[in-house]
């Protein structure tokens with residue numbers, strides 16, 4: 001039982017990171033019906049900005065986190081303006097291929113500056129508490145609580161604010177949105193800023209939990225977060241959160257109770273089965289078809 | 292009548308690739324008028340309205356209160372006072388009635404006035420008030436049309452462009468919508484009404500134009516057009 005609880009805690013930690021990244025995929029899909037395949041690499045850039053802020057600027061945790069989030073948000077907005085916006089009327093596959101290209105660019109750009117893996121300094125004083133045989137570290141607490149706080153804020157923004165309302169309207173039919181007096185480009189930029197900065201927050205926390213980082217670290221994590229978004233129902237914000245925790249949970253539990261080489265195989269197999277029964281994901285609905 | 296038109300369209304062209312949907316039309320809308328643009332399917336009515344709202348690229352000039360709108364973005368055109376009720380209503384089905392209305396107030400800074408406008412709009416459409424917390428997608432077609440008009444009112448349009456508000460509505464509801472339109476007009480909103488239901492449109496209109504395959508072929512007062520043999524034959528069922 002304690003072993004199970006211990007693993008549950010680990011699952012929460014990994015799941016909250018997947019969930020934060022999955023939100024970026026799902027938000028962009030929600031408004032542009034496009035998969036931003038560069039998102040995993042923006043997560044990686046977030047980790048590297050954390051490394052730079054902590055190592056060279058010697059910043060403590062909170063400023064490091066904010067700098068990473070702000071830097072990646074700017075990058076995300078710039079990428080949308082330069083690479084995706086000209087393709088808004090083009091077939092979606094063009095935008096997706098462009099996104100893959102942007103991702104490769106980010107990987108190789110980082111590789112130029114960092115040909116070797118880097119070690120991220122510990123920004124959070126490591127303390128561990130043991131409660132009923134389950135040990136929990138200060139880092140785990142921060143990752144889980146911070147992720148949940150960010151998700152609650154996002155949920156409130158989307159449900160309660162005018163900007164959130166505009167985002168939801170865009171996801172329904174963006175051709176009508178300008179007729180409401182709402183500046184479409186501004187809302188799309190805000191969406192990219194929020195989605196990518198959540199990815200950067202995940203990158204920062206991930207690089208504190210697993211402190212060796214390299215330019216390719218975003219690929220596998222990005223795929224897993226993307227799958228989380230699909231499992232939750234792509235385009236659905238709460239779905240992305242749920243999907244992230246499910247994937248984190250399945251992965252940790254498979255690794256805990258089966259040979260660890262089975263991890264990805266069993267985890268993805270289970271998710272495939274889930275999608276057979278719920279093809280639009282857990283909270284997803286078929287998109288309304290415009291006539 | 293005021294000498295300077297509120298909205299002035301000169302040599303307007305709208306093309307989609309090789310298709311010339313609007314082929315150089317000119318007309319004016321004066322303050323306080325209801326002007327109707329009637330025409331068959333594919334005549335270019337929606338394209339004209341989309342151009343005025345800044346949603347479609349166009350040739351020619353569109354001026355509003357003497358200001359050329361060419362460089363004005365669609366959302367800023369709304370802020371200037373040109374609201375559009377688009378073809379097919381354009382209700383956000385995933386937003387509640389209240390949210391649909393609220394979104395349309397995006398560009399407004401006069402918050403206390405906004406509160407009063409909700410009351411005004413709910414006074415005109417009591418059914419929307421009852422359904423304010425219901426999702427837009429769950430409204431009936433007629434209710435959605437009311438919501439679309441209500442939204443245009445919430446954005447404080449001085450000119451309201453309406454694209455076939457009678458489409459898909461029962462005769463009773465059509466009369467209700469047209470009744471509301473004349474009321475809104477009397478309260479000071481100028482209306483540019485696109486319709487296939489020429490009979491209703493010409494009855495409420497001060498002036499009308501007939502659009503045929505991208506060109507204006509006839510114009511006159513509502514009564515003149517209603518009595519015109521060609522209009523009768525082509526649009527009023529003989």
Ligand SMILES: Nc1ncnc2c1ncn2[C@@H]1O[C@H](COP(=O)(O)OP(=O)(O)OP(=O)(O)O)[C@@H](O)[C@H]1O
Nearest residue numbers: 307310312330331332333334335336337338339487
């Ligand atoms: N996005 C588009 N791409 C290509 N052609 C278009 C597009 N929109 C309109 N058209 C064409 O332009 C012409 C005019 O269309 P428009 O929608 O303005 O007509 P309409 O008068 O509003 O017709 P309806 O009464 O059926 O709504 C039509 O031939 C139509 O096929």
Ligand SMILES: [Mg+2]
Nearest residue numbers: 336337338378
């Ligand atoms: Mg039309």
